[in-house]
Amino acid sequence: MMTQLVPLYDKKYTCAMCENSFTTKKVRSRFVKVLNFDTDFAPLYADGFENPNFYYINVCPDCGYSFTDDFSSYFPPGAKQVIQDKICNQWVPHDYGAERTIQDALNTFKLAAYSSMLKKEKHIVTAGLYIRLAWLYRSTENLDQELRFLKLSLKEYTESYSTGDYKGTQVSELRLMYLIGELSRRIGNTQDAVRFFSKVIEKQRQSVEPQIIQIAKDRWQEMREDKVVSGS
Structure with a gap:
């Protein structure tokens, strides 16, 4: 059995x-x-x-x-x-x-x-x-x-x-920078979030992790849309 x-x-x-x-x-x-x-x-x-x-x-x-x-x-x-x-x-x-x-x-x-x-x-x-x-x-x-x-x-x-x-x-450094950006965003620290998402996106030419670049761009876009919606 x-x-x-x-x-x-x-x-x-x-x-x-x-x-x-x-x-x-x-x-x-x-x-x-x-x-x-x-x-x-x-x-x-x-x-x-x-x-x-x-x-x-x-x-x-x-x-x-x-x-x-x-x-x-x-x-x-x-x-x-x-x-x-x-x-x-x-x-x-x-x-x-x-x-x-x-x-x-x-x-x-x-x-x-x-x-x-x-x-x-x-x-x-x-x-x-x-x-x-x-x-x-x-x-x-x-x-x-x-x-x-x-x-x-x-x-x-x-x-x-x-x-x-x-x-x-x-x-990886890229994943770490993304995480710092994302956690900053989640706790409401918009400036740091933008700063770290930008750092990630700047590395897109030499990156071997395209999916992390993409999700950083998605978060960045969401934040821009939120900003437009909230009128600030």
Whole structure:
């Protein structure tokens, strides 16, 4: 008899803080179906399919240190002690290794964002956690929290852009500039939005990402039309 494939499988990790081994659920790719993407790249998943963001974060059940596959293995001097004091010593053992609710997912992202900040992880990594938190809140229509985390992710993306710590990651300079423009637009900072969309469009001759140039032009056009409509 063939065994029925289930959406979730166990993946084993070793905690970089306390060296404890644990398993956590991940989603098999065949159970993920993206219908389309929002203007800030938030994926919209088909009904009846899994949202892999629920399982993006790995939380050590023993010490509470939380991380993703994007975290570096390097801890700056003193970082482990700070994490020990602020997270591990306060941790009430909790296992996020089973199926997760949306609330579980939100909790795990907040834990990972805190771990990332204390560890002084790259700005690009922390930004990715904040934007995913914003997406999760968007899916629950909690606009206040969505806005809060969009602002935090914008701050981290801007830091990443100015320090260049996105280099060598999956986020290209063009994508990063577009995101800074789009998040600025979403929080109502029109000047920065226009500035960064312009930077993207200026690169159209040498770009290998024509789709990003196009969506920047679309956003720019929308903003111009909004301006005409609002009469400013």
